[in-house]
Amino acid sequence: MHKVLLSLCCCLFICGFATAQKKNAAYRYHIKRSALPIKIDGVLNEAGWTEADSAGNFYMVLPMDTSFAKLKTVVRMAYDNDNFYISAVCYTPQPQYMVESLKRDFNFGKNDNFIFFMDPFDARTDGFSFGSNAAGAQWDGTMYEGSKVDLSWDNKWYSVVKNYSDRWVFEAAIPFKSIRYKKGIKEWGINFSRNDLVTTEKSSWAPVPRQFPTAALAYTGTIVWDEAPPVAQRNISVIPYVLGGITKDFENNKPAVWRKEIGGDVKVGLTSSLNLDMTVNPDFSQVDVDQQVINLNRYELFFPEKRQFFLENGDLFANFGYADIRPFFSRRIGLNAPIRFGGRMTGKIDKNWRVGVMDIQTGTSGSANLPGQNFGVVTLQRRVFSRSNIGFLFVNKDATGNAPAAGNTAPGYNRNVGMEFNLASSSNLVTGKLLALKSFTPNVTGRDYVAAGHFQYLSKYWTFYLQHEYVGKNYNAEVGYVPRNGYNKISPLVQHNFFPKSGNVLSHGVQLSSTYFFDESFKRTDNESVLSYLLTFRSRATLTVSGFDTYVKLLRPFDPTNNGKPLLPTGFENHWNTIDVQFASKPQSVFTYLLEVARGGYYYDGNRWAVTGQVGYRFQPYVNLLLNTSFNDLHMAQPYGHNKFWLIGPRADVTFTNTLYFTTFVQYNEQAKNMNINSRLQWRYKPASDLFIVYGDNSIPSPFTVKNRQLTVKWTYWWNI
Template sequence: MYKLNLLLLLGCCTFCNYAFAQQKKNANYQIHIKRAASAIKIDGLTDDADWQKADSAANFFMVLPMDTSFAKVRTTVKMSYDNNNLYLLAICYTVRPGPYMVESLKRDFNFGKNDNFLLFMDPFDARTDGFSFGANAAGAQWDGTMYEGGKVDLSWDNKWYSAVKNYPDKWVFEAAIPFKSIRYKKGIREWGINFSRNDLITTEKSSWAPVPRQFPTASLAYTGSIIWDEEPPVASSNVSVIPYVLGGVSKDFQAGTKAAYRKEIGGDVKVALTSSLNLDATVNPDFSQVDVDQQVINLNRYELFFPEKRQFFLENGDLFSNFGYADIRPFFSRRIGLNAPIRFGARMTGKIDKNWRVGVMDVQTGQSGAANLPGQNFGVVTLQHRVFSRSNIAFMFINKDATSSAPSAGSTAPGYNRNVGLEYNLASSNNLYTGKFLALKSFSPNVSGHDFVAAGNLQYLSKYWTFYLQQQYVGRNYNAEVGYVPRVGYNKINPLIQHNFFPKSGVVLSHGLQLSSTYFFDEHFKRTDNESIFSYLITFRNRSTLTFSGLDTYVKLLRPFDPTNNGNAPLPTGTANHWNTADVQFASKPQSVFTYLFEAARGGYYENGNRLSLTGQMGYRFQPYVNLIMNLSYNDLHMPQPYGRTKFWLVGPRADVTFTNTLYFTTFVQYNEQAKNMNINSRLQWRYKPASDFFIVYGDNSIPSPFTVKNRQLTVKWTYWWNI
């Protein structure tokens, strides 16, 4: 274990000598930005005098289907600014007249299912984090924060303005992004920037500064530069107050209690301590308008993960949530306020300079009578220091303390839990090599020994080859009460290799073989379970995909487990199981108004049983106002008695109706046969001003058969974003 970690770390350092000596890949791609001489009106027109004089970024490069030529569809981008806003104009030409392909007018659309234009901006030119703004051809906005060198968190929401105009031969996107809405450092006159265009009619994805096809166009390793004619303006006052007022009613029909009424006020305050460092404070926050989680059939032995969606935790959220791995997260913000109300909290996040990022968070929760939990305080400190061109070293400390006694005797909540961690994140200048080396230790009352984590991984990703190797050790006493670590007491080894082929003609764009294995051992390196997957992946020129897979699975139970997760008697500890599975997946081309995907898997299961699993999604859009989606999942388990045959349906229709790009109605119905629950969530959202909303949210849960209502709730909420 330790030798492998050391080899991974030495490998990272060796690659550093090669990869980090290189300069910025696309440094020669530059667009110059000049101060506007007069007011620019955001109307989707190109007749403003300053646009006629502005520098242009054109001659985009094709990224998909292939990255070896200029784009067939033309795109021209211009930028300007004044004391308050950064202005953007994108003229997106088309090859022939016809309807544009969009899902709806809803914000933060699916990139692959919309004709769209996106801006990726790195104000520090550090090639690790930044901001993204854009729109689809119908005018729906897209905004998010960027992290890990090329990922976009669309949960982030801020105040900006845009307009889109459609013409027979082009569509035009115009935007004003207030300097108050982004974080940057005073005095830096060269920012990293790239522009991305997705055109579904030609199935072409393109970018201004060239990006290899194996990477997303959001990859900050391949940004060009925006050169300012003078220092970017700095807002003299950047304070936002975001109050809310809420009224609601709920009723628990199962408990037979009377209707409970809610009348609440609260809100957030955002203060720019510097142009790149932000303080967020919240009092009595409410998250009733947040999208409900999409349910899944749960046949896993370990806890499922659902992402954070609450606005308070999102800005610079990668500083906290991306420390560690997907299955080793020392901090997971959804643990805060899970069973107890959040009373108040504060976060300071952002950049000190080009090389240092910082995050400090403190949140206080109240007592919970229902869960018999005391009031608790959650404190987190994280620091990130950039090294070489795009790598970083990060530190994190997490503290959870009880601040009062439980409402009644018998609480099992410990007095404290602490975690400290250090990680090195490798990212080469051209993004071909990435990796991580992680060390964590937990501190809990009356626990010592086997309470630490050591893990590492290294990846090489080129157009033709992918090599990946990951190793993890998690001690049996490691405890991250404010984290997501579903499994402890193991060693894990996960290799992967993939090779791609690119035919010069025909309907197939690329195809390739992938082989991966995941082996788990106990702390004495005795095998407990493993899964090996052999896949053949095909991508067609119309962007549809087809994958065939064969899986070999071995599981030795480390604790009693009901393989139906349906309340049956569990299989005993030590039960060994081995089976094989065949799997096929297909996703249709995204440029149709009717889209679909399906997956079918057939193979063995626990106790020499067998399992048939069918999942699918169908979508139809009445552009640009209505997008209908149906999610389906079916599992059929055949096992010896006492289990017998068990069948589960999960049906989830969803309707998104966008009357305009500021008025949305969403209804999401989920019928989960395994959980014996039917959930309805309906939400009307009116964005009457940028980042200011009025919500009406209705939800209920019912027992499907015989139909019985369990609970219902109705909430009306008003928010206002006030810049001081």
């Protein structure tokens, strides 16, 4: 273990010192103040646009990154005391476009779109993203880890798209109050991205290598302001809500419960780059339901956070650690008890320092027999080298009273402290991490820490990856997501890509990866090795063929059906092979599909067929229909026998306009013996202000029996003081 981590340390620090200047520093756009008002209508006839500089000559990113883009795109920017303005004229060879619907925060790869990525501190690690598809559906999110976009973030801004025979025009105004930046900084990072499905071309203003997303902040150009951007003198937003609803528990034959609640959030801009969020009696009934899966896993499944209060600068808290080692996971808060109030201060102190402080109080829960609890989190991040950072995290959970009834033996507190070093080279070719965590729980000592790290080299032709994790047997993150304890893990990966000069295949390559788990004495417990061949066609359709070799030694009793059958004993050994084939159709069709078929062995000398499919059809731009299905067929000796599990999830998105949406999501889960329906009507009557009508129910499919139903009406209003 120590040799692996020591090798990772050496690689990371050597690469960290090998820094360079900003890659696209030569791409500079000079933005000017507009003397006259600009009307957001998709008609660029104001003086502010005619006097603005233009950014054109986009570079092709896909299908290849070796030439200028074939499609012409012209971008202009301006500003006044209140807003940042941007327009993009997207020329097309024919009067048609491809979009899913008018729904906000669309799928990037399935829509013709224009999106820009803004880095107000030019730190090339975090920022904001805004844009629209060709039908006018908005896209906005916060950026983190250099290229990722969290689309759950929502804020107040304005945009219009107007279509012409040879082009579509995007025009937007973004209030300075809606973004975070430092007073006096006159150079911001920025890049513009254009995706066109008809020609399968993706392009950007400042060139980006094809192995990276156009969101990669390492490759931004620069906005040069003619004077320092104006700072809002008062930046306070009050977001109240009023809610009414009814819930009926049929399963336990309880009377209907009426809900009448009020609450809300307050956002205060302490500085232009530091924000304070406060909430009282928050409600998240309008949040999308989680997508169910057939669960044949031995460990807890992960579902992402979707609640608005936790999202701005959420990466400071949620992305500390790894996907399966998260010392803080906000969905633990309010899981079984109501949130009474909370506060978060997040943002940047300057170009090099980011800070996050959170404190939330929950009430008691009679159903779960939990006392009120206080959750406190402090995180600090310091930028080092060109794009790397060192982070610190402290998580505290304290009981603040007694449980409603006797019998709750949960410890009174749980604490975690950790540090990590995140490496990102100036070119993004080399990335990595070093992580150390320790937990504090009453009456628990020893083997209560985590040590982990990884190193990645990603070029157009080669990918090399190596990760190591150690999680002690007594490590405890009660406010985190750590599904497994007491192990060492080593995960290498290597991939090589080929690029034919002609033909239907754009690229193809071989990938070999392995994941080995050992106990704390380095005795093997499980491993899985995967050999894959990956093809990407010029149409953007993909085909992947993979072979799996799997070995598992059970560390605790386990039911391989997760369906109430007898448990296989601890120490039971299993070994099998699987072949998996996946094909995804080209995204530019109104009819799209994905099909994955797997055939192989399973626990208890069994075998498994697994079929996963997704079929979509869109009536542009108003209706998007989607059907997700999965089928698992398990054959094992008795007492398990033959088990078949269907999961069927049709979804319909109807977008009457880009501010009025209706979504219905149905999920039938045969394994869980549950069918749920979630329907939501959302009317965005003003920017960031909504009226929701939400209906949901859960039923037992056979014989059909309703378990519970609920209807909720919620009104929110975003008021800038």
